[in-house]
Amino acid sequence: MTTLPLPAPAFDDLLRAASALCEAHRFADALALLDPCVGAAATPEDAALAPALDLAALSATGAGDAARAQALWLRCITARPDFASAYRGLATVCTALGQLGEAEMLYRRLLSLEPNDADARSNLAVVLLRLGRHPDAEAAFRALLAQRPDHADAHYNLALLLKDQQRHAEAESGLRAAIAANPRHAKAYNVLGTLLRDQGRIDDADAAYREALRIEPQFPEALNNLALVLKMTGELAQAEFACRLALTIRPQFVDALNNLGCVLNDLKRPADAEAAFREALAVAPDHAEAMYNLGVVLHRLERLPEAEAAYRETVRRLPRRVEAYNNLACVLMAQKRPDDALDVLAQALAVQPDFAEAHFNVASIDKEFGRFEAAEAGYRRAVAARPDYGDAKFRLATLLISMGRFEEGFARYECRYTMPGFVHHATQQLLQCPMWQGESLAGKSLLLWQEDGLGDMLQFGRYARELKARGAKHITFVCMKALHRLMRNVAGIDAVLDHDAGSAASARFDCWVSPISVPHRLGTTLDTIPAPLALEPEPALVAHWAQRLATLAPGPRVGIVWRGNPQHNNDAHRSLPSLAALAPLWNVPDLRFVSLQKGRGEDEAQHPPASLPLLHLGTDAGDLADTAAIVAQLDLVICVDTSIAHLAGSLGTPCWVLLPNTDLDWRWLHGREDTPWYPGTMRLFRQRPDEVWTAVVERVRVACAERFA
Template identity: 30%
Template sequence: MSNPAADSMETGAMLKAAVKCHQDGKLSEADRSYSAILEEEPDHADAWHLKGLIAYQSGRFEDAVRLIQRAIAVNPGSPEFHNSLGAVQEALGDTVSSIRSYVKAIENRPDFRDAYVNLARLRPDVAEIRFNLACILHRQGNNGSAIEHYRAAVRLEPENVIALNNLGLTLQEMGKIREAGHCYIRAVNLSPDFSEARYNLGRMYQLQGDSENAIEEYRRAIRTARGSSSRIFYNWALALQELGQYDDAIQRYADAVHGDPGYAEARVNRSLLLLLTGRFREAWPEYEWRQRRSDWLSANPVYPDLPSWDGSPLPGKCILVQAEQGFGDTIQFVRYLSLVKNRCGRVILEAPPVLHPLLKSLSAMDEMAAPAPENAQRADAGVHLLSLPGIFQTTVETIPMAVPYLHAPAEKTGKWHSRISENGFNIGVVWSGNPAHPENSMRSCDPGHFVSLLSLPSVNLYSLQKGPAADRLRETPGFAGIVDLGPELHDFSDTAAVIMNLDLVISVDTALVHLAGALGKPVWTLRYHQPYWVWGTTGETSAWYPSMRIFRQHRPGDWETVFRWVQHQLKEDVLS
């Protein structure tokens, strides 16, 4: 008695071997193998189809038609079979039948690119074919070819606003912003109520830094939008935010959330604006939505079996506090560990190892560990570090201000004492942060700006710069006047020890300013033009660090004015 399962496995092995011969160009051997399969299984559609392809490759087109039609009779729903039949019919010069076969292939699989390519070759004058092929190519990431066929579709149907809009999108993805804008403008001129094109035109203006025109297009898009308008409201809010219209931006984010309650990006952005405008209590619940964003989830370990801590007292129990986001965020918010410790018996801090030598000075921490699932097994509850301000209902007035709350190792501090000049005013400088930060190019400045401070009497400069940006110092005229300590700083505790021997730190907005602030040392933070909730929108003082002074850019990229003010303040307040 035959075993159907075993027979099927044997046939599969035979087919695989036959296909290998076919791919290796051993057509006769492959053809015999396909025939052997058909003797065992007369309705084996793939074998009929592959025999047909061999006939096609051998120039036996009539035989190929017959064989592929046998395959289609067994499996009429296969788009590949109909596409192959179309190719054979095209080789026979039967264009009408070939087109019919390609159409049938597309009916069976509407996104079948190969059939559309073949059809477009035969009927290049049909706009619908060119448009559909362009859409498929666009979805598959083949933007160059997609643009070619979108252009053809628009040429054949100049009033096809959907093709114009899609052409604009594809051009925009390739960085051709101006050309994309022409497409969107043509589309909205032809169809003023075409909300999608209005939205894309707004996005184009926004990418060009023209927030006012972007907002106007978003307004028009909302009036005619069908279905959810959340993404329009979201980008409208971003444009308002660029213009500093924070209250209106907060409302637009709320509109986005109203249309899509699960819109995590809108909720988080709204929370950051609420924080920026001092509405802390309203902001913290929304800020928790950061943990639903894909970028947060990919960067931060989550232990689903560990109960979340909500701030309730857990006497004698252990709470795992997980650091998150950047080094500066961790340094800023570990101040909350003393509050956590007051409500439990034991605190484990999970943080990147590079921070451990510095953070071990925290008195409220019982144990420190690198991120690992095993940490959760030793805890009764867990919480992420930046959830703590919300748990403790922090307002601007109740920020924990027990500064310093971090301390440099005494041994390292003593070692560096002999390396820092005893004469003059000693300043540590940093001009760039983590190059992986999305805004690092905006927040960084040229080290030459610091060299200009050497013209002041009695000023000694020490570079604390780490990473690739440190090499820029040696490319800067006059750099020899700055002592480069960067190569000797192996972790944050080394940097902390140096800072304790300095009179002042001047740095762009990086983790270093948080470190100096947490140590209670004077620090001047050079903030680029975009406001950030931690530093507020105006003023020179920080609600988080009493020893900090903030110098703000008022125009994008204008570090010259910032450093003129720094130089003036050094003369007036420090060196006079």
């Protein structure tokens, strides 16, 4: 069929009607109206039909038929090479379809026809940018802005280019210029927020995202970005709300799903976080960050094989993501596969030789296997790679102390005051007097401040008399109530307060110090450790507990403790699984066992096996003064690494301590069956590599049989 142009009035009416339908977004109706006029193929009348062809192509674009739109615009350009609107429309479609070479050619042809078309110049620069021709794109944007300094989109797109090139100051200026040219440029506010966030200007970023949302409330990218900022500032409930609002607008917004999972993980809702990450991966199976974060949450849930699989998939997709290697190594270590972990950490260091966390974990594995010099070197590499790496500095300090190198070890141990996650860091702001740095104490008042466990205070309380000997006029010991009665009579201590009272009174003291800092201040070495606390239990308490102990049949009295405080970071390794683990000891003839167990494990002591005549006193002991009065009347204490060991050592009661092989505490040094902190009193039974507690207890049983034969 040959298509003939309509008479001019009818043709103009047709165009007006089709235009009205397009403005109402009724593109299919507009195209149906124009179809009889434009036909399906080129005709000799196409030159006269150019406006209809152009409008039909626009309608086809709106209706989602890009191929039809391209064919119509090509007919229009062929018939009317000077018809600028067709170039504009066809260039836009080619850009959207990624046909960037064709788009560049069309925009350049359009600009030859309409040199002053600023939007065409801006769009050409965008095409050049997408083609990776960054210098050409920048030159094009700047040429346009020289002519049209008020062109908001040119400022915006140039800023995107500059941001990608890490030219942050120029990018920020460009975004602010875009906003000045168009105060309702929501996208510019959104990108500005991201630029500010990446520079650590969190409050300014928050304000930028909120302004983007004020202009365009249904802006899912800005909502998701605001959620990231809220997460960074700890406003997790609001961050969750922002993510969920973004997902209401765009249900399959994968970045918002991933971000929601991270927020839920921070909210300690790992099951919900897992669901969010799995939904993100259902939408975008190749989303490597969601896979990595799924590994993080599975790791937290201790579903180690699944976490391992997620991390392995992450490093397959992102072979340079060193954090994924490191986390995979941590999962392997948790599964008792240190050799596999070392292989993975080697891969991480091949990618990034100065990756501090990998050096730290290699050092930790070396330490657990007794390769102490290698561990020391590894921790030093971690600190060199990241000087603010608190955990590495702390581990290096404790390793050196455990190796008997007290001078450097205790000096480095002071790093705990620079670590925000440690209680020690807060003490400095809490107390209203300066920390003692080792200067003369002559005539001064000193606050000894407990920041660590009961056992630590018993071990290092010995330094009170040393400080007194160096001239301190008055020493007040601030500690937990469980220590109060016991410490009141300790040499060198003039008064005992709880933490609230000590904090309130701190301004009246000349200085304060933690007992564990004193070895560093005094230069203690392995050969100059002061004698233990010489504790003297109260006679009235001794008499009271003697009556309870008298109910035992004649024979050596052995105190036992098989569990420590479950809040201790290494309690899973240092505590025995149950009272039954000590059962071999029941076979040593004539021993009389006294349970000193408090907290977890008391229920076992209250209902011991019928074969074990156990006198349980731990529950009735009100504080450590009571426990001291009991321990002073025992022949031996057998315990895990907990405060009772230090109490026995300070009373001079023989004590045998069962020590774990994993994460052994620094105070026990290495390779010794004794300890210089309690010479002549304490014997150490160390769990050997791959040795179960049963074997350790059997060695204790043999030792008991020999001692009490």
